[in-house]
Each structure stands twice: as structure tokens, then as C-alpha cells.
Amino acid sequence: MGTARAQEADKVPSKICYDHGGNVLKWGYMVTPKDRLQAQWFKLLLSEAAMEQGGARVEETKSLLRRLNKSPVDVVADYLRCLWLHAIDVIELALTKIAVDNMTFRVVLTLPANWDHSAQELTKKAAIQAGITASRSRGPTSFRTVSEPEAAALAAWKEAGMRWRPDLKLEDAFVVCDAGGGTVDLISYTVKSLDPLKLEMCVEPTGDLCGAVYLDERFDSTIRTIVGSSVYDKLDTEIKAKVFENDWEFSGKRKYNGISKPPNEFQVDIPGYKPKKPGLFGKRPSSTITLKSGHMNAIFQPVVGQIVDLVRTQVTEVQDVMGKAPKAVLLVGGFGENNFVLDQLASTFSQVPIQRPMKAWGAISRGAVIKGLSTSAETETVTNFISSLSYGVLHDSHFNPYIHSSLDKYRCPLKGADMARNQFTWYLRRGESVSKLQPVQYPWLMNVRSPSELCDIHGTIWVSGLKIPPARLASNARKLCKIHCNFDESIFFDLEEKRAADRGAMYRVLDYTLNMKVAAGELEWNIYWRNQQIGKAKYAINSYIFSSTSLFAAAASPSLPQSPSVKARLDMDETVSGCSSPSKWPLDSEGMTENLELTTWNSLAWSNLRVVWITLMARLTMARIKSARNEHNEAETIIHTGLPIGVRNLGDNHLGVLLARTWLARILFRQNRYEEAEEILISVIPRHKYEASRRENGDHVEHLDRMQALWFLLECYQSQGKIEEAIQIGDELWEAVHTIGGEGLGAQHVFSKHLNKKREQLLFERGGSSTESISAPKLEQFVFDRGGSSTKSISAPDDTVCPGKITKSLTA
Structure with missing residues (x-):
């Protein structure tokens, strides 16, 4: 299936392609660069931490999932289903279908060591959704999980020759570094028994998001810098994909050995690229660029440096706990086969042997099989968990x-x-x-x-x-x-x-x-x-x-x-x-x-509503910053993409949604799109939309968000010359301001004084003259406690952005 490289690969890439209806068309090596609706690195979307640190390719996959209306679990399940059905076909081809139908299955699912319970459960849910655990005619399918470093350790113990080392004794320790595509996980074991093999975790597992995918992001950024963003963005998607596969994935990414070890320079051909500098003697300039050793080192060093730091921390903790250095660091995983990673670890830890089993790429899968052979806790190789x-x-x-x-x-x-x-x-x-x-x-x-x-x-x-x-x-x-x-x-x-x-x-x-x-x-x-x-x-x-x-x-x-x-x-x-x-x-x-x-409860956030609320407020703050910098189009896009999520999860009249719409209108106003702004503001100011919050607060104070919307509408009317409408809104706003702080105190509020000046200005304009506009303080700068009551106000010019001030009630 796919290219010739697929025939010699130990693993299949995490790629899947859909049609516009969300149906799977291709997966693995069958996916080609010309396939538009393809998802990659989707496993990282199961982890919140991975998503937060995900690069451009992860962002592309998130965008595709939104278009297809699929969750990360759906996509992972689709991929696992394809992989599972292919595995069954291969087994049936070797053993006959009648024999396979008469078998019971034991399935072992490997999980990154640094994933929390939530990411682990989502992965298991995807496996169940894929049909892997479905009951068979011979009986139910056994299903269990194992951390990827533990599975790698089980395979590496045998394949790296650890058991034949004469210097390895009971109570000695070793470190497993599983460097994969997205995550790098480390786990350390103490040998408790050699026959049968019994291991104990001796320190807390560690890991981070510094796998091979982050090399891909740096490569992409380097090429973009060399040819220029304007040129790179115009290149055909298929050309970019072929460049990535031919000149990076199966070339520089796997063959780079370091600055001083050849090969350390690599050619990248970009069809359609025309350098501004002419060729020698007026010849047509070449579309091939050279990534010199400095370029390659800039791509590799930051990512590999993180791996070295992770290993250093794990080795140090083993020394602190055991009182002696580990006997070895076992390097496994697809990224672990990279020679630059191996050389950097070997040069850093000269006193600790760095061992890499043959076919380190598939060590986790082979270790999972070993794990599946143990049928009870008593037969487990690893007897504890840190x-x-x-x-x-x-x-x-x-x-x-x-x-x-x-x-x-x-x-x-x-x-x-x-x-x-x-x-x-x-x-x-x-x-x-x-x-x-x-x-x-x-x-x-x-x-x-x-x-x-x-x-x-x-x-x-x-x-x-x-x-x-x-x-x-x-x-x-x-x-x-x-x-x-x-x-x-x-x-x-x-x-x-x-x-x-x-x-x-x-x-x-x-x-x-x-x-x-x-x-x-x-x-x-x-x-x-x-x-x-x-x-x-x-x-x-x-x-x-x-x-x-x-x-x-x-x-x-x-x-x-x-x-x-x-x-x-x-x-x-x-x-x-x-x-x-x-x-x-x-x-x-x-x-x-x-x-x-x-x-x-959600282990990643306090609650669904609170997550949506915080997300919406964060996006609103970013939009306000963009608008204050006159980047109004970007600000408008940010709010437009966040609003549907808020409406869907919080409701059309939720205070967060109303506030976002209010500021969308303000951004339109700053672009002189007065009619659009007016329409939105009229839709958000009806008092009944804020009544629920007032009842919860147990007071009769007009909601400050509504006052802010009224002020914006007043200015919108004034800018259009609708002075009578502006005066009417000013009168309503005057009544609202007088509810602040209790009876009689509103008239002493600083905003009340500005409102008086604004009314004088409007009355003067109605008489046919004009005067200079008076700026009022921003109502959104009132800070609310959890009950929603006003605690203090801050006066600032209208376009001042104070991101840290939005601390509105999360119970609204």
C-alpha cells in the first residue's frame, strides 16, 4: 500500500483522509500530498497540553476537524478502525479466516507516560469506538493499557542485551527514553529479579512535547524564512508536501549527524521557486536551496536539547534516590533512531552507556505484545507505579x-x-x-x-x-x-x-x-x-x-x-x-x-461552562488588544470565530455572549461601520436579557455591561447625526447610572459627571452647532466579585486596553 517506502516501514504514519461528508477515503501511506482533507498528528489533540504546544500542523488538523464536525476521539477512532481491520485481514491471510474466528483476542493499548487520566480515557474511548473491544464469536476481547516507556522497556531489555551484561546486578537501575513523533517519555526501573524478570519504577516518570513533529515545524519555518513568506505561501500544497517528504522526512530529518559529521548539508528542491539573485553568468537561477550545517543545527538543537535536559533530570533523580548512576539509558522510538539524538546523549552522558536496540522504532509495539502475555498482576514484569x-x-x-x-x-x-x-x-x-x-x-x-x-x-x-x-x-x-x-x-x-x-x-x-x-x-x-x-x-x-x-x-x-x-x-x-x-x-x-x-468532573478545567466562559473572555481580550492597535479586521475575526461556540454552549442571552457582541459592535464602530454596529447594540441592550443576573445578585442595580452597551450606542447615534436618538439613550443611561451604589450614590459616581457633559454636548449639537467630543471612562473596567456587585471603578481613556481587568462573575 502506498509508496515503496511503505513496504519497508515498521510503522504506518498517522494520516487519514476524508471526503466532504466526513467519510474515510484513505489512511496511512495511501494518503498522498494531493489529498486535501487529510489529518495528521491527531493523537496530540487528545491531550490539552499537547494542543497548547502544538505547531502549525496540529493547528491545521484542528481546523479540519471543525470543518468536518468531528472530535479528536472520532478521528482517532476512525484511524484505529482502519488499522484494526487491516491487521485482521493480514492475520486471516496467514492463518485463514475460520481459524481467526475461533480465536480470542488480547489487545494492549499503549499510552504516553505523561498523559493525565483524561487523555488516557479519551484514547481508550477511541479504541472502544473503533470496535477493537467488540465481542467475538469465540468470546469477549481482553483489553488493557500500558505506558509506552514500560512497553519499550520490556522489549529493550531483551533486544539491547541488558540481561547479558555481567556488571548488571540486583538493585541496579536503567533509564528508558522513548522519543516518538509527538512526545518524549522517560521512565526508570530498578532490577528486583533477573529470573523471572521483575522491575520496579524508582523515580517519577517524566516527559514533554519535544518529539519529531517539532522538527517538522522548525524545518517549515526555516524554508519559509529562506524563500520569504510571500513566496512560500503561494506555493502549491502538493509541492510543499513533496518537498517535505522527499527532501526532509526521508533525507535530512533521518540522516543529519551534527555540524562536524557528514552529511551535514542537504539540498531542498522547491519547484516553482525563483530566487531574486540571478545565476552565474546570467544563467537561470536554480530552484534548489541548500540547508547548510548552521541551518540544520538551528532546526535540531532546540528540540534535541529538550530531550537531553529530560534525560539529565531523570538520571539525576535516579542518582539521588539510588545513590548511584543508572547502568544505561535505553533509547527507543522513531525519533530515537536519529543519529544526532544518539550522539548528543552519548556526548552529554559519557559515564552512562547509551544503548539503542535494533529497530527501536517498533520497540513499543513489541513490548506491548510481551505485556499481553502476562495474565495477572502476579505475572507482571513491572510490579509498581510511581x-x-x-x-x-x-x-x-x-x-x-x-x-x-x-x-x-x-x-x-x-x-x-x-x-x-x-x-x-x-x-x-x-x-x-x-x-x-x-x-x-x-x-x-x-x-x-x-x-x-x-x-x-x-x-x-x-x-x-x-x-x-x-x-x-x-x-x-x-x-x-x-x-x-x-x-x-x-x-x-x-x-x-x-x-x-x-x-x-x-x-x-x-x-x-x-x-x-x-x-x-x-x-x-x-x-x-x-x-x-x-x-x-x-x-x-x-x-x-x-x-x-x-x-x-x-x-x-x-x-x-x-x-x-x-x-x-x-x-x-x-x-x-x-x-x-x-x-x-x-x-x-x-x-x-x-x-x-x-x-x-473534568480534570482539565473546572467545568464546561467555565471553560467556554474563560475562552470567550480570553478571545475578547485579544480582540480588544488588536482593535486598540488598529488591527480591526483581525479583532473582528477573533470575535466572529468565538461567538458561535459561546452561543452554542452558554446560550444567546448569556452575559459573556452579550459582552462579546457589544465589543464586536464597538470594533465595527471604530471602522465607521455605524449601521452594523447600531443593529448589534440594539439587539443586546433590552433590559430583560440582564434580569437573571440581577435576580441572582439580589439587588436592583442596573447591570454594568448593559450600561456599557448603552454608552456605545449613544456614541454610534451621535456619529451618525442621530442626535435625538442619542439623547434618548443618554436619558436611559442616566437612570441606569443612578442605580449604582444604592439610592442617591449613583449621582456622585465619576461616570455621572461625564454623562452630564455628554448630554450638554448633544443638546448643543441639536441646536446646530458642534463641540469637541468628550471621552468617557470605560464601563467594562468595573471589577466584579463572584456575586456580581460593583467593587471599584477605574477611569481610563476609551481605547485603553487593560487585559487583566476582566474578572467578571463566572456564575452568570
């Missing part, structure tokens, strides 16, 4: 003046003691080792006063990425998921009974344990009461992947066996996502519980 997050719970503790803040202190009437609210207990801290055999235990205590309360027992799991997680509730901790348990009411009378400290009501104490098994790509929860397992669920997350102009939403739906007594629900909070009916999936269980429910 957590990259802290997991814990939020609760109230007995107040200790030496530990707790006085701000958290309160008197508990039930216990008759001083308590500290919103304190964290971290059951698993970042950097701690977790056995794959022994779960992390969360003991829970819940006070209940009646049997009915047992039907809604819940608790929230929190996570923090800080090396030292916070002791009390803070912004650097976030909700991971919420556990709901419905216990049988009959156990109420078996619980310990206590009386409140004030000798009042009686209550009972429910004590149960939540066990969590954590590993790369998976969290598993088990509920225990009095040493009896009463339910379990595998964690999946409702995740929102955010880009500058789009929002993709997906919820994982694991395929788990049916059980009559316990069910779990994995859904989004309706107040967060707007879901009308949650999805339900049955889980394994036994015992007394009637329901185990998991309600998950």
Missing part, C-alpha cells in the same frame, strides 16, 4: 492552632468541639510508589441520623499536581471524581450509635473503605464495608479538550459485565454540562449495595 499526582479527600478536622488557619475554625454543635473546615488528607502523594498488588485505602466516616440517609452517601476524590500538595482547600487542587454509594437501609441499626455533644439527637457512624488501584492508564475503585467488597468500578472521565476556537466533549463508556444488584452511573453534572439524561453502565458487584455511582 504516582505523578496526589490523591486525597477534603474533610473537617479537630482544630489545632499550631496546624490549622484560624480562618477555617468553627464550632461543631454535633461534636461540641472546635473544628477546621476544608482540610485535605492525601492518601497517595505525588512521587510515592504504589504496588500493583496492594491498593491505596481511603477510610471514610459518615454521620447519619436516619436509615434513609444511607441511600445517598457520597464523597469527592481530589487531586493535586504539586510536589507538596496543599493542606487546605486551594486553587491548586481540583476535583477528580465523586463517589456515590447507596447502602441498604437495614444496616442502619448495625452501626455504632452516638449522642450529640449537646445531649440532643442520636446519630450513627457509618465507616467504610474505598480502595483505589492506580496504574498507568487506569484507576479502579472498590467499596468495602466491614471487610466485605460491596461494589467496584473502573474510573473514566468526562473530559473537555479545549482549543482556541472549538470545544470537543467526550465521555468514556467502559464495556463491563452485567450485574443484577449493583449499577454505576458515569455522567456529567447536569448543571455543568447541560446533559438531559445521564448514561448508565452496569458494573461487577456483590453484597449489600444497591448502587455505586461515579459522577466525574
Whole structure:
């Protein structure tokens, strides 16, 4: 399939081509440069961090997905489906279809080590959507995950000859550097047993987005600089693609060895390119340019330098923990086959051997097969996991003046003691080792006063990425998921009974344990009461992947066996996502519980609505900056691309949407497009659109966003000579301003004085004369607290841009 190079390749490129209806036309090597609707590097879109650092090719893929109305999960699923069906065809060709139909499958999915739970779950969702886990006639398909460095280590251990090194002993360590297309992951292991091989992770895995795709971005930028942006942008897309494949992907990118080692210069032919400088003796100038060693080093060094820094950090941490240097650094992955990467690592770490297995490109796939041969935790080669997050719970503790803040202190009437609210207990801290055999235990205590309360027992799991997680509730901790348990009411009378400290009501104490098994790509929860397992669920997350102009939403739906007594629900909070009916999936269980429910929060953002709101405000700020710099067309485009997302997710009358429209009108006004601006402003100023916010605030103050829109409309009318209309709007604005700060205080507001001057100016203009325009302060500079009340005002000229001042209520 595809070119001759495809026949000798170990892996197929992540490319897929669609028709205008979103149907798959080609994939892998079959995709050619002339195929217009093709997506590349789409796997990176599953990770928010990868998207934020993605280059031009990632941006192109995001743009294509918007055109096709597909999410990253959809595209990854389409690609995996093509790959899966091709693999089945190849296996059937070798073994016959009847034999394959009589087989059960074990599937191992590899995941980048530095991906968070959300990106991992989205990848698993794509695999399920692709049909990989579909039940077969012979029985269900086994499906599991493994981190890519772990899979690479399993293969590299054998293929790099590690087991034959006489200097390798128990408790020695080695580092695996998996340098791939998008991510570079590092993981270090200590040898615990040689026969059978048992490894333990000894330090926290690390990684970053510095894979080979970022070389591609730098190559593209270099060519653009040499030939000039105006010339490069006019080149045919197919010509650019052929240049990239012929003169870069299979030439300079794979063969460059460094400044002092040939080949270090490469020819790039760009058909249609005509240099301004004439050729020798008046000959026609060549369309071929030369990338000299300086060009190549500028392309490679920044990216490879990041890899060297990652390896240096990992080696240093191994030395700190183990008290000695690692025995080797195993270099695997497609980018790991690059000789410049190998030479840079070898020259930097002269005391640590750099080993590269043969066919390092496919080491991860071969390691995944080895992983699939182990059928239980007891047979696993890697026996532990180093957590990259802290997991814990939020609760109230007995107040200790030496530990707790006085701000958290309160008197508990039930216990008759001083308590500290919103304190964290971290059951698993970042950097701690977790056995794959022994779960992390969360003991829970819940006070209940009646049997009915047992039907809604819940608790929230929190996570923090800080090396030292916070002791009390803070912004650097976030909700991971919420556990709901419905216990049988009959156990109420078996619980310990206590009386409140004030000798009042009686209550009972429910004590149960939540066990969590954590590993790369998976969290598993088990509920225990009095040493009896009463339910379990595998964690999946409702995740929102955010880009500058789009929002993709997906919820994982694991395929788990049916059980009559316990069910779990994995859904989004309706107040967060707007879901009308949650999805339900049955889980394994036994015992007394009637329901185990998991309600998950987005681990990448606080909530869907909040993400959209923040996105819209960020885009609005950028548009205002552009407009203040007289880049009005760009400013208009920014708002136009963001508004549909806001309307779709927040609603037509949401304050964020109204504010964006107000500023769109202002930008049109600055371009003298008065009629368009007037039409928009008239649509946003009706008072009823702001009533919901006023009711929530519990006051009668006119919303300041509406006042701002009125002011803009007044100026719009004035610029068109519609003085009577401007005066009417001024009168309405005067009434609105007088509601600020309570009865009588509005008249003392600084804006009231400017409004008086503006009214005098309008009345003077109505009389046939003109006067100089008076600038008023910007109403959007009022800072709002979460309740929406005005806290202070800042006076500034109309075109002053203060990006940090927009801190409006996120609850509106």
C-alpha cells in the first residue's frame, strides 16, 4: 500500500483522509500530498497540553476537524478502525479466516507516560469506538493499557542485551527514553529479579512535547524564512508536501549527524521557486536551496536539547534516590533512531552507556505484545507505579492552632468541639510508589441520623499536581471524581450509635473503605464495608479538550459485565454540562449495595461552562488588544470565530455572549461601520436579557455591561447625526447610572459627571452647532466579585486596553 517506502516501514504514519461528508477515503501511506482533507498528528489533540504546544500542523488538523464536525476521539477512532481491520485481514491471510474466528483476542493499548487520566480515557474511548473491544464469536476481547516507556522497556531489555551484561546486578537501575513523533517519555526501573524478570519504577516518570513533529515545524519555518513568506505561501500544497517528504522526512530529518559529521548539508528542491539573485553568468537561477550545517543545527538543537535536559533530570533523580548512576539509558522510538539524538546523549552522558536496540522504532509495539502475555498482576514484569499526582479527600478536622488557619475554625454543635473546615488528607502523594498488588485505602466516616440517609452517601476524590500538595482547600487542587454509594437501609441499626455533644439527637457512624488501584492508564475503585467488597468500578472521565476556537466533549463508556444488584452511573453534572439524561453502565458487584455511582468532573478545567466562559473572555481580550492597535479586521475575526461556540454552549442571552457582541459592535464602530454596529447594540441592550443576573445578585442595580452597551450606542447615534436618538439613550443611561451604589450614590459616581457633559454636548449639537467630543471612562473596567456587585471603578481613556481587568462573575 502506498509508496515503496511503505513496504519497508515498521510503522504506518498517522494520516487519514476524508471526503466532504466526513467519510474515510484513505489512511496511512495511501494518503498522498494531493489529498486535501487529510489529518495528521491527531493523537496530540487528545491531550490539552499537547494542543497548547502544538505547531502549525496540529493547528491545521484542528481546523479540519471543525470543518468536518468531528472530535479528536472520532478521528482517532476512525484511524484505529482502519488499522484494526487491516491487521485482521493480514492475520486471516496467514492463518485463514475460520481459524481467526475461533480465536480470542488480547489487545494492549499503549499510552504516553505523561498523559493525565483524561487523555488516557479519551484514547481508550477511541479504541472502544473503533470496535477493537467488540465481542467475538469465540468470546469477549481482553483489553488493557500500558505506558509506552514500560512497553519499550520490556522489549529493550531483551533486544539491547541488558540481561547479558555481567556488571548488571540486583538493585541496579536503567533509564528508558522513548522519543516518538509527538512526545518524549522517560521512565526508570530498578532490577528486583533477573529470573523471572521483575522491575520496579524508582523515580517519577517524566516527559514533554519535544518529539519529531517539532522538527517538522522548525524545518517549515526555516524554508519559509529562506524563500520569504510571500513566496512560500503561494506555493502549491502538493509541492510543499513533496518537498517535505522527499527532501526532509526521508533525507535530512533521518540522516543529519551534527555540524562536524557528514552529511551535514542537504539540498531542498522547491519547484516553482525563483530566487531574486540571478545565476552565474546570467544563467537561470536554480530552484534548489541548500540547508547548510548552521541551518540544520538551528532546526535540531532546540528540540534535541529538550530531550537531553529530560534525560539529565531523570538520571539525576535516579542518582539521588539510588545513590548511584543508572547502568544505561535505553533509547527507543522513531525519533530515537536519529543519529544526532544518539550522539548528543552519548556526548552529554559519557559515564552512562547509551544503548539503542535494533529497530527501536517498533520497540513499543513489541513490548506491548510481551505485556499481553502476562495474565495477572502476579505475572507482571513491572510490579509498581510511581504516582505523578496526589490523591486525597477534603474533610473537617479537630482544630489545632499550631496546624490549622484560624480562618477555617468553627464550632461543631454535633461534636461540641472546635473544628477546621476544608482540610485535605492525601492518601497517595505525588512521587510515592504504589504496588500493583496492594491498593491505596481511603477510610471514610459518615454521620447519619436516619436509615434513609444511607441511600445517598457520597464523597469527592481530589487531586493535586504539586510536589507538596496543599493542606487546605486551594486553587491548586481540583476535583477528580465523586463517589456515590447507596447502602441498604437495614444496616442502619448495625452501626455504632452516638449522642450529640449537646445531649440532643442520636446519630450513627457509618465507616467504610474505598480502595483505589492506580496504574498507568487506569484507576479502579472498590467499596468495602466491614471487610466485605460491596461494589467496584473502573474510573473514566468526562473530559473537555479545549482549543482556541472549538470545544470537543467526550465521555468514556467502559464495556463491563452485567450485574443484577449493583449499577454505576458515569455522567456529567447536569448543571455543568447541560446533559438531559445521564448514561448508565452496569458494573461487577456483590453484597449489600444497591448502587455505586461515579459522577466525574473534568480534570482539565473546572467545568464546561467555565471553560467556554474563560475562552470567550480570553478571545475578547485579544480582540480588544488588536482593535486598540488598529488591527480591526483581525479583532473582528477573533470575535466572529468565538461567538458561535459561546452561543452554542452558554446560550444567546448569556452575559459573556452579550459582552462579546457589544465589543464586536464597538470594533465595527471604530471602522465607521455605524449601521452594523447600531443593529448589534440594539439587539443586546433590552433590559430583560440582564434580569437573571440581577435576580441572582439580589439587588436592583442596573447591570454594568448593559450600561456599557448603552454608552456605545449613544456614541454610534451621535456619529451618525442621530442626535435625538442619542439623547434618548443618554436619558436611559442616566437612570441606569443612578442605580449604582444604592439610592442617591449613583449621582456622585465619576461616570455621572461625564454623562452630564455628554448630554450638554448633544443638546448643543441639536441646536446646530458642534463641540469637541468628550471621552468617557470605560464601563467594562468595573471589577466584579463572584456575586456580581460593583467593587471599584477605574477611569481610563476609551481605547485603553487593560487585559487583566476582566474578572467578571463566572456564575452568570
